[in-house]
Amino acid sequence: MSETGIGASVKRKEDKRFLTGQGNYLHDIERPNQSYAYILRSPMAHAKINGIDTAAAAAAPGVLAVFTGADTAELGGIPCGWGVNNKDGSPMAEPKHPMLAEGKVRHVGDQVAVVIAETYEQAKDAAELIDVDYEELPAVVDMVKAISGDGPLVHDEAADNLCYDWELGDEAEVNQAFDGAAHVVSIDVTNNRLVPNAMEPRAAIGEYDKATGEYTLYTTSQNPHVIRLLMGAFVLGLPEHKLRVVAPDVGGGFGSKIYHYAEEAIVTWAAPKVGRPIKWVAERTESFMSDAHGRDHITHADLALDAEGKFLGLKVYTKANMGAYLSTFSTCVPTYLHSTLLAGVYTTPKIYSEVKAIFTNTVPVDAYRGAGRPEATYLLERLVSKAAWELGIDQVEIRRKNFIPKDAFPYQTPVALQYDSGDYDATLDKALELADYAGFPARKAEAAQRGKLRGIGFSTYVEACGIAPSAVVGSLGARAGLFESANVRVHPTGSVSIFTGSHSHGQGHETTFAQLVSETLGIPLDNIDIVHGDTNKVAFGMGTYGSRSLAVGGEAIMKALGKVTDKAKKIAAHIMEASEADIEFKDGKFTVAGTDKEMAFGEIALAAYVPHNFPHDQLEPGLEEQAFYDPMNFTYPGGCHICEVEVDPDTGVVEVVGMTAVDDVGRVINPMIVEGQIHGGLAQGIGQALLEACVYDEDGQLVTGSYMDYCMPRADDLPDFKAATTETLCAHNSLGVKGCGEVGAIGSPPSVINAVLDALRDRGVSDIAMPATPQAVWKALKAAETPMAAE
Amino acid sequence: MHDFQYHKPSSVADAVAALGSGEDATLVAGGMTLIPTLKQRLAAPSDLVDLSGVADLVGVRDKGDHVEIGAMTTHAAVAASPDVPGCLAELAGNIGDAQVRNRGTIGGSVANNDPTACYPSACLALNATIVTNSREIAADDYFTGMFETALEEGEIITAIRFPKPEAGKYMKFENPASRYALVGVFVAKTGGQVRVAVTGAGQDGVFRATDIESALSSNFSPDAVDSSTIDVDGLNGDIHASAEYRQHLIGVMAKRAVAACA
Missing domain, CATH: 3.30.365.10 (Aldehyde oxidase/xanthine dehydrogenase, molybdopterin binding domain)
Structure with a gap:
């Protein structure tokens, strides 16, 4: 085992910047001429909105714009990524999840309006001047009451508040197994609802470049490409080539930063309207009432x-x-x-x-x-x-x-x-x-x-x-594939940049993935950079969740590395005038079996980019490979x-x-x-x-x-x-x-x-x-x- | 946070004057309660009078049969003082976390009278005297309800005097989330008299458990607590503890405090 390869407890490369305050988290990013958004949220669990008067807020000091659901109603709702069918094969109830409440609020924390101002404090001050005419409705919290038939309806289009009634297996067949049983043990359990509590609250910056027509969203996401797809295609109608999503250093997610959230769409959509970049950062209280909860x-x-x-x-x-x-x-x-x-x-x-x-x-x-x-x-x-x-x-x-x-x-x-x-x-x-x-x-x-x-x-x-295997999850209702991509770019002097669709928000990918490269190419960790979290740098990616980064993202890297070493062997065979079958690659050196001829990995990289002596009839110059990996x-x-x-x-x-x-x-x-x-x-x-x-x-x-x-x-x-x-x-x-x-x-x-x-x-x-x-x-x-x- | 006028006087007299200058002025000591309240926009005073510049208000003074603690003395300083009775120093050393103990002050805590704070129980159990710029108030007369005290407008706590007990112990059962006192019981024996004060549990804030006091007066032992009753009426109930659970915990904490005194 090498000191930096597979199986080594290498200290985390990323910790030096995290522990010395050099991390680049979302709130560390300051865009030129940046403005600030404050989201007004519902104080009520369930209410009709009879009207919203934003005039006083719009006239308040520093305010650039105020938007409500009336302004965004024509846009798509926040989409759900997985369709589940009922027992009878009919699709689940899937009511619209609006960016900003449209006529009704449905939980404490539901977003009602956004104020964009020169400073965050001005936006927050102005939001206090918004007059929302709520007509409070009875709320339903308890699941048993919700489906009892006489509970209040959260959505008119979901009868009895039922999203779906699904089953797996044949109940009658299982009942037969019970018929012959010596014992039956029964239990009732509740899996308690949890608040995810990532250390870094969610945040987003939306920006629009008038010259190129390109939008940029900086966001605290576990999967920037997925956000680009969901927000671009389903909510705002923006094509991928005009939408860049950047998820920089992210301080924990635990799942809560997988999802596309309304605030991301709001700041992106509003950026060209105010002509300024717009930053939104959740306060901890907002995290409690707007980050997706768990279990329950x-x-x-x-x-x-x-x-x-x-x-x-x-x-x-x-x-x-x-x-x-x-x-x-x-x-x-x-x-x-x-x-x-x-x-x-x-x-x-x-x-x-x-x-x-x-x-x-x-x-x-x-x-x-x-x-x-x-x-x-x-x-x-x-x-x-x-x-x-x-x-x-x-x-x-x-x-x-x-x-x-x-x-x-x-x-x-x-x-x-x-x-x-x-x-x-x-x-x-x-x-x-x-x-x-x-x-x-x-x-x-x-x-x-x-x-x-x-x-x-x-x-x-x-x-x-x-x-997960894309074909399998696709047959079960997933509206996305769950492969991963990787790109290995070998630079002319032999250092390597890895572009991965996985996203690290505490997992240590910059170290673990570099160990895979060090093991495979025999080069030191310092010569390896792991690049992630930017749709303009990484070709594609499905992101990090479901403990998939190494098993899917790591495998994609291995596959791309395999392509690199295959090509490098061909180059080595050409230069050392040997048969490709006689080339061995170990500890960063290419050798010709049975001879003392050898070339270092870096020499092959240089030959690929300065291709004076190069097998032009078989290969293209350069040393860079892309791979996609879909698990079995x-x-x-x-x-x-x-x-x-x-x-x-x-x-x-x-x-x-x-x-x-x-x-x-x-x-x-x-x-x-x-x-x-x-x-x-x-x-x-x-x-x-x-x-x-x-x-x-x-x-x-x-x-x-x-x-x-x-x-x-x-x-x-x-x-x-x-x-x-x-x-x-x-x-x-x-x-x-x-x-x-x-x-x-x-x-x-x-x-x-x-x-x-x-x-x-x-x-x-x-x-x-x-x-x-x-x-x-x-x-x-x-x-x-x-x-x-x-x- | 809304805007306010900030004042940093260097004497109590100047502080009183500053308090009177704004239409809705308030004092800030360590700010451990007030600053979060301001940040959440739950309070919006016109003026903030910061007492941290008044040097006279800081320090612990041994006065023979009692100890006098300046109102702006931090919890950390009280915990570290050799002149402070051990039971009181220990209480101070277990308030909040290190940051809170280095900012929070005894005067701020006693003036705020949070129903889950620790210090009010020490004041009652040790029969302390609250000294202000205008008078001296016995602890029994000082705590008048949840977040309510006998302090009048413009009145500033300057020090608190604690008689030195023969024995004393504070037992805190922490709220698992906030780590404030879900139930805190301070048992003290001073000059032959037993006083038992309960914080965290009462609907009206800190109170004396008089039935436990009389049981302990005749027999200062953990078993004596069992023979006394704690009225469940008037106790708080919330998601962390029902009134009945608090009632039970008062007994358990009181017994443990007495056992630790022996």
């Missing part, structure tokens, strides 16, 4: 087992909150990213899943770190642990008994996916050892002496990432998370005292970066399990609209993690990589809740919802003590 499922599930505890069948009924409008990928999260994972790591032969997607007067919900797979994993692993407790089977035993064996791959699940590789016993074994499972009874006894209830919880999971399948990381908690029965406080994560993410390129990704995912998983909850009141007001009430995980909420990896290689990509960005957040939440329940079981507690806050634990304990009083 209510699920009932039944698991059929035989007398020995083998799973026979699974039925899952889910209600998924879409919020007030369909965000870009909202519709595929509870269906194709959730129901297709319900086999988990188990051989359950028959599975049925029904999903009702529901409109409510809340912020739109979309993918958030894990997207659908955390919801599937949480449900399954809670249910498996509950089955073990009810049937008196050991938590480890029930899992092993039902694992897909390692010699069964490729394994076709009953829910559409075919897993290519995995070894679930290996991750479990390693986790049991790292977590010292054998020593748990002694630790529990010791904790009891201190008055603490100690519990241990398991989660063995698989997820599908490396999103998803990739399937999996693993075992074991959580240990101590509960203070007097206060209900849960302390995470141990968190072990053993994940099989395929080949590891940079172990340090992988461990960092897993740590971050675990922090968010523990956050969801114990701390984070987005709460609305009955009127649709956002109760947790700031950090005073929305509880983010902090360092002192977390233990020292024990994180390790095992390795089975992905069978369908050249690197053998699977993806590591989301596994921490996918696998961990059920391990935490199962640990809490294990701690509380002796006190008669059998269920608790996320987040298991001190109050929730105290209430559960109290209800178990006095069952009558609880009812």
